[in-house]
Amino acid sequence: MIEIDGSQGEGGGQILRSSLSLSILTKQPIRIDNLRAKRRPPGLKAQHLAAVRAAAAISEAEVSGDALHSQSLTFAPKSCKAGEYTFPLETAGSSTLVFQTVALPLALTGEVSRLSFTGGTHNTQAPPLDFLERTYLPVLEKMGIRSRLEMKSAGFYPAGGGEWELELQGVERLNPVEFLERGPIAERRAVAYLANLSHHIGERELQQLQDRLNWSAEELAIEELPSRGPGNALVATLTVDSHQEVITGFGEKGVSSERVADAVADAIQQYQRAKVPVGIHLADQLLLPMALAGKGSFLTHDLTQHTKTNAKVIQKFLPVKIGFKKKGKKGTLVTIEANEIS
Incomplete structure (x- = not known):
């Protein structure tokens, strides 16, 4: 059994997700202590518990410690099986992080899986669905894994309720890749996504982004998303030779549209300078x-x-x-x- 200290390094949920994926892929049981020790509060939140249960479902694992706020977990997988799975998350927690826990184990079965997710799709502490669709999944395709993603509705904090589906084509092995040169930015686009909110919010965000970066009006857009509750995300996509980079800012109560746009503009400029x-x-x-x-x-x-x-x-x-x-x-x-x- 591999023992893992959940308080090491950044001490967050990534330790849990990577450990679960690797446990399934290598068929090695694990024990994790001090789960999310550097987060407040520590232990498993709903989205982490959903990831544990999703990992157990695809690998017929024996699990103990899978409860809210638990700070210790043992996980002993059997074999990973492709198939049709539904992974529900009743809160606004990140469904994309649940996906990242099960994606590679399922893909490396060599067979097709069809997955349905509910929960948050656009969360401040996790990659949004746009990142999966435009950045992560295309990179996996370069490595041999083909997929098709469809979002039915968006899930913003605190209402959640997002729904999306993904078909994952399995492979026997992954192709090595490298990303060593960038070249010029060939295309750029920013979209202010709004759900049950005034268009004026998106207009202010895009105006501030245009003032900061001097992007043209043709590179900016507002889009309405179906969603259970209100929400806003400002998503910029930069296309370079090898892939697309997605940079996101989220509207929050008490944070002006201009501040949301400034954070995105700062991140874009940082990427350009680097x-x-x-x-x-x-x-x-x-x-x-x-x-x-x-x-x-x-x-x-x-x-x-x-x-x-x-x-x-x-x-x-x-x-x-x-x-x-x-x-x-x-x-x-x-x-x-x-x-x-x-």
């Missing part, structure tokens, strides 16, 4: 599929604690070495390679 292909959110998500492929490399910003912690967890399960090397003032070269057998 001249690296991989943004900070994709950097974290690339580690596991590249490690499963046995090798890969990418150039990104300065590393987050999130990414460093994920690397440590992966190396507890897989015979790979994940290396980090500074490149220039703000860049980091990340390499994944198989450990040499002596």
Whole structure:
């Protein structure tokens, strides 16, 4: 049994999700203590519990400690089975993080899975569905995993209630990829998504973004999303040679539209100045599929604690070495390679 300290590094939910995925993929039982020790409150929240139960459903795992607020968990999987699954999340917690827990184990069965999700689709502390659709899933397709995603309705905090479906085509193995050069930004677009809110909110966000970045009116749009409750997300998509980067800001009570737009503009300018292909959110998500492929490399910003912690967890399960090397003032070269057998 592999024992994992949930308080290491960033001490959040990514340790849980990566450990569950890797436990299923390697068929190794795990015990995690100090779950989400650096979050307040610590322990499992509804979205983490949903990820545990989703992982157990696809692998017929024996589980203990799967309860709200639990800070210890044991998980012993059998074999992962492709199929049709529904993963409900009754709160506004992130359904995209539930997906990321089960996606690679299901894909590597080599068979087709059809998945239905409910819950949050646009959450401040998680990648939105737009990131999955435009960034993460296309990267997986480069590695051999084809998919088709359809959103039925959006889920914003606090109402939740989002619904989406995904068909995942399985593969036997992943193709190695690398992202080492960026080239110019070929296309850019920003959309202010609104659900049950005034268009004036989106107009202010886009005007501020235009004032900050000098984007044309043709690169800006407002779109209404069906949703159970009110919500707003400002989503910018930057297209480069290798992929698309998605940068998101969320409307919140007490936060002006201009401040939402400023945060997105700041992140866009940071990405442009860094001249690296991989943004900070994709950097974290690339580690596991590249490690499963046995090798890969990418150039990104300065590393987050999130990414460093994920690397440590992966190396507890897989015979790979994940290396980090500074490149220039703000860049980091990340390499994944198989450990040499002596």
